[in-house]
Amino acid sequence: MLLPCHSLRLQALAVAATAVAVLAGIVVTAAPASGPVPGETLLDETDFPAFTVTGDTASCVAIEAISPSDPRILKITTTGVVSTFPKITATLRNTTPLARREIIHARFLMRTTDSARESGEGAAQFELEDSATFAISGQYSARAVGQWREFNIPLRLVRECPPGRAAINFRVGDRPQTIEIAGLRIIRPRPAVTDIASLPATPVQPGYEGSDPGASWRVAARERIERHRRSPLAITVVDATGAPVPGAQIHILQQRHAYRFGAAVRADFVAADTPRGARYRATISRHFNAVTFENDLKWERWLRNSATPLAAARWCRDNNIDLRGHTILWPTNTRLPDRFSDIANDPNALRAVIDAHITDIAGRTSPLVRVWDVVNEPFRNHDFMDLLGADSMAHWFRVARRAAPDARLYLNDYGIITGGGMDTTHQAYYERTVRELVAAKAPIDGLGFQAHFDRILTPPSRVLDILDRFSRLQREIELTEYSTQIEDPALAADYLRDMLTVFYSHPSTTGFILWSFVKNSGFRNTTWLQDSAGNRSSAGRVWHDLIYKQWWTDTRLVAAPDGTATIPAFHGRHAITVQAGSHETTVLADLAPGGTAVCITIPNTVVTAFLRSGKNESR
Known part of the structure; x- marks a missing residue:
């Protein structure tokens, strides 16, 4: 036509x-x-x-x-x-x-x-x-x-x-x-x-401002990471009487970050009792301390099959993997399960069905899900609020809190940091919505920023400005869905490095979640970490270099004459191994902001033999 x-x-x-x-x-x-x-x-x-x-x-x-x-x-x-x-x-x-x-x-x-x-x-x-x-x-x-x-x-x-x-x-x-x-x-x-x-030509993939190694934002980011992501880990080694053990060998090896570094995964793969499922679970444990299920907790999928995501969620709990629930409500008629399509314009019936769904999914997953996206993408998807009233969103948060009292509750939306950070209309709506929820005393704990970057890559300094703006709302912030459409693998790796650095450096943020991590796994994401054979990409090498090397504690110390040793370590769980002679003791300690003190006791007989051997270097 x-x-x-x-x-x-x-x-x-x-x-x-x-x-x-x-x-x-x-x-x-x-x-x-x-x-x-x-x-x-x-x-x-x-x-x-x-x-x-x-x-x-x-x-x-x-x-x-x-x-x-x-x-x-x-x-x-x-x-x-x-x-x-x-x-x-x-x-x-x-x-x-x-x-x-x-x-x-x-x-x-x-x-x-x-x-x-x-x-x-x-x-x-x-x-x-x-x-x-x-x-x-x-x-x-x-x-x-x-x-x-x-x-x-x-x-x-x-x-x-x-x-x-x-x-x-x-x-x-x-x-x-x-x-x-x-x-x-x-x-x-x-x-x-x-x-x-x-002739003048606009590059198809123009890169981004602030990508050069000497960009000023990098120095400030490193300083913030040192200030906000590390604290003193103070270790004291004593014998059974409380006397110090000088010269004891101490190895501090981080086991887990406090910060959530994760990815969207498939619950059916996680729950599968097959060799492929075992490989998938091993990959998750190697790469991440948090996951979200890409589709399995969405309303329609949950009604069709709740057993699989529940089984996968139990594996996450048993293996110390934080689970982000995505999503309780996508408040649009196009996301309303087919069986409820006839009540889309009936406010009383729709209100009752929504409340029942929130109570069901949040309640049945309550011991398993650490964080919930209660409402997803309300800027564009608002049919439910249009019918039920602007105050309905605050009500949904309250119902979720009653059903899942220990879960962190989030509002998740896109367009906040993508597109050059220039979608000011979307940003203003998001801020206004959060302020309205807070004013209504809705139990909102966090702000979810989707980050599906297309051709326009937002400069790191602009992302930091946006994080500063929303941190004034005094709620934690997570990057909940990271993906790119960058065809150049080197550029994709560089941008992942810089976005990880930006978010980890900002004190208001608590996590960074990739949206898929295996090449050609369904959702198109050019920043994949590995292919189906397990070969790491450039982005995968960046992920591991930052998270498990640069931002990871692996330090050896010797106890001072007073039996102490203190280092700044990254927040999270650490294995502290103390060796005195042939005796070795390992304890686990969680390092939180402000610092943690750990006292490790060595049996008297071991200490006596160790001190007599003359191998204690601090003697």
Whole structure:
């Protein structure tokens, strides 16, 4: 279906003032790479009304400027998900053929005003097409969030294209979204260009600010880790009478972090009594001290099969793996189990069903689940609150607290730190919602930040600013779902290293959860730790280097003349082994913020022999 692009005469919305350059009345997030490309204009923003729509799940509106300082805008809205993406298209104005291998240049600005993506990004695939043969001469996947972002795209034609056949397309449609295009210029360079690299070009994966080894945020992060993640572990070695044992050999080896480092896993694999299940459980124990079940505790899955996640949860408890419950409620009709679809508009019936579900799942898992996402993604999913009232969310937290009095209760949402950290509308909603829950005395313990990064990687300094902002709400914070779509393995590893460092360094955070960790395991995540054969990726090596080497205590000491030894150690459980002569004693100690003192007693007969041997180095 071919539909015209509607035209409106509206004043453009104000844009955020945090940007650094102004182009034609539009504030953009980065200055242009260079000046305009000189040449023949083949298409520009005056052609917005000529754009047409192919597909019935998209629409476009050309918004005319009221004053010279206002931009013309092409507003493109996608309402559904389809396998064949709709396209917004317009024909170029060339009056002579575009030659084979001729180079043209496209430049436009784009921003997103609404997106169903968990990264908060809007997407459009820009392409040059021969409308008669459908030959594509070039494609570029453009991503943007709430701030205007500039794109420069040089394209080389694959074949000659006569006048009236060359067209540009914006393909959209993989998620509901609204994007806006401005500042469009399609230029045929004059003089002609033969070196495509000489034209301004926006990289597909641009990296991120603050990635250099000398970035200032790194020094501050290291200082915060030292200050907030380590405390004194004081050991005293004595004999049965309380006398010190100088020279005793002490080995402190960390067993477990206090901080939750985990991943989303499959409960059926965890619970499986098979060789594959055994390997899966061993991998979890080797990599993580926390997990979340990717889908098994969601409402519909729980009703179909609660036995498997309960069995997997018992294994987690027995093996000292913290379990994050995800999620009690996804408050939208599309996530309501099929058996309840007929009560979606009946407030009394829906309220009773929700309360029963919270009581059931939180109560039956109460001894097993340490943390619960009580409500998931309320910014976009709010059918239940629309029907039952804004105060219903606070009520759900209270019901969860009664059913699971020892679990930490979280509000989980996306768009807070992804997309360059520029989804200010989403951030404001999240903060306002948390404040309303606190004012209603809802028992909310924590804030869950999803982190499904797409093409736009948020600078570490910006993530720290956001953490500082939300830490003022005086609730703990966890990164609950980390994934990336970074095609460069080295860049994926670098960004994982920096996000781990940012979160571990911030005193308000308590955990970092990967969303899947095995390559090609279902959910698409380019930051996987290992493949199906167990081979570690670059990201996997980063994970282990930070968590089990750099942030891990493994130290040998000798007791001083007064029998003591003290070191700063990372918070968590430690095995302290004391050796005096041939005697060896090991005790476990949990190191908490502020420090822990441990006194280890050696039998008198061992101490006497040890001191007489002359092997106590401190004597």
